[in-house]
Amino acid sequence: MTASPTLLDIDSLLTAEEIEHRDEVRAFVESRITPRIAGWYSDGVFPVEIVPEMAQLGLLGMHIKGYGCAGRSAVDYGLAAMELEAGDSGLRTFVSVQGSLAMSAIAKHGSEEQKQKWLPGMAAGEIIGCFGLTEPGAGSDPANMATTARLEGGEWVLNGSKRWIGLASIAQVAVIWARTDQGVRGFIVPTETPGFTATPIEQKLSMRASVQCDIDLQDVRLPEDAMLPNALGLRGPFECLNEARYGIIWGAMGAARDSYEVALRYASDRSVFDKPLAAFQLTQQKLVEMALKVEKGTLLALHLGRLKDAGRLQPHQISVGKLDNCREAIDVCQSARTLLGGNGITLDYSPFRHANNLESVRTYEGTDEIHLLTIGRALTGIAAFR
Template sequence: MTETYDLLNIDSLLSADELALRDTVRAFVDRRIRPHIAGWYEQAVFPVEIIKELAELNLLGMNLPGYGCPGRTAVDYGLAALELEAGDSGLRTFVSVQGSLAMGAIHKHGSEEQKNRWLPRMAAGDVVGCFGLTEPTAGSDPGSMKTFARRDGAGWVLTGTKRWIGLATIAQIAIIWAMTDDGVRGFIVPTGSPGFSATTIGPKLSMRASIQCDIVLDEVRLPADAVLPHARGLRGPFECLTEARYGIIWGAMGAARDSYETVVKYSQERLQFDKPLAGYQLTQEKLVNMALEINKGMLLAVQIGRLKDAGRLKPHQISVGKLNNCREAIQICRDARSMLGGNGITLDYSPLRHANNLESVRTYEGTDEIHTLILGQHITGIAAFR
């Protein structure tokens, strides 16, 4: 963290190896993402050419042990997410969907054969995965999903639809969650299977340098070994979502930090009434408020990461981080945009792009309302979801 906003020397909480990893990812973002992201965003292009580069940096499934995966710590993963989202939320989302959701589902719930077959190739970027849980009428309430998998001899037949599924049009496999006669089960579905189709959702005002899709499953036939044997009920997908939510806690602060740094530099260079904007009291108040929230958000991320690495993280603590850091990050990005004036609505500056992206980040992996209710239940002992 640079001195302009690391008011508490948060870098001192990180090891030399953690700082080196962060700096490596930051340099990659500076070299490969920043020069191109405005164009990718404007043209609604996800740069598939960076997938292998992300793999070479050991960022795919980076906190998963074994099976060709890097096996880094939760804090390492968080720092990578921070730097990637400082570039763009869509690029951090790719790493999250591939590593936390698709690879995470196989790693947590798959058989040894499934792990050995898929995880090394996914870590290398040779196979892309997606994660099909959300449906057109089942977002916050996945228990009401309509996608159904019925037995057909020794195999299965899947029918249904999924919506807002990241990467589905470029994926080779999809982790599909479906209702069965025995409750919710997960399946590894090759996207080339007859009856499987994915179409890109557009046009979008958010996450434009990313891919979100509709999936249709029309009598997709699968062998018996397509099912994830260790996932039964909604706990299966929820455990994967917990991993993805963890990355968001860090990533949102990356978008906030980049917006803050952009407006600090701008306010020092932009003259109004013969002096820099940074010299005005209202400007300094806004910058101070941004820096305070970034520092608090980073402390929250580090603490949650340390708890996760120690095996002591509880589900409600993920909700604390996701709710707080998304909420504060989007406000920082919006305030930064306002300080840029009219220039802030152009792609020459990052804050409005970040704010637009965070509208999606704030919604997926649990809305503010869902995480509020999770915390409300933890505090009161009463579930108020219905």
């Protein structure tokens, strides 16, 4: 089993149960994802066949209590996200969309009947969900969403469009956010409902082992009880986004750690000018910088996880982690690629793939600019978004 960087002995900060859970996910990634990810990425395929295995590991909605979910801690969830993204960002994204977005929306804001109807099947991997918030013209500005829902003859009628919606074309249920006379509300939409169309976005240079879609909503009719009763306004979807952003803080460090470890092994094994590449001063400088960034980012993730488990994690702190860990992870992956030379641009090695994926991870759930302004508001008390 691949060893994590050990400069700071981070494992000493984890419990035996946390290490056991992390190693279980790591073993799954190394046996089921790592040997096959290059092919999935090259072919642009999301491997739906491993969804039941993820469910068996308790990875779907793992931080939710009850309804067939594992009910694990925030740190446990973070460790799992880190291991999954060491395999590929697309696989961690699946767990995030399913659990932190779609399932979280129902668990946080749904009625008891809605929870009972959907969550057990989603936890078992029998039902795949998606989360429709982002729109073609309102990625970072959901307050100006154009999708509408109006009550007509005892039914909700939804019209509009969404973009970059993970899993939509393979999902059986969608949580769609729309503007109503009451404000922004969430709706549970079975994807077989007439008027709902999900079209995969093709020719991506990033997140190729994942599914992102355009959604078109044309007079989608739903019963009155399809609305999530406990979400009014943008606070509803934002609470779900913060769950997903938290997972990214850990996941980005998984991609960075894997890239660093690949570069370290390559530099140790490859001989240049009659000695190992790792024996050169400039190589060691790159390896040290990578290791420091990985370990500092992991410590930040762990600290935020402990705050979350204590009920003290604040939105601006999530922005600190998402902003900095994504930036640092991309730097690590790109630096690792340079040590691989020309071999680094092939799918035989992971850093370039990770770097490409992280450009998407850095963008979704809030761009750098949005998180910078969120942190700026926390520091100054002034909202400078407009």
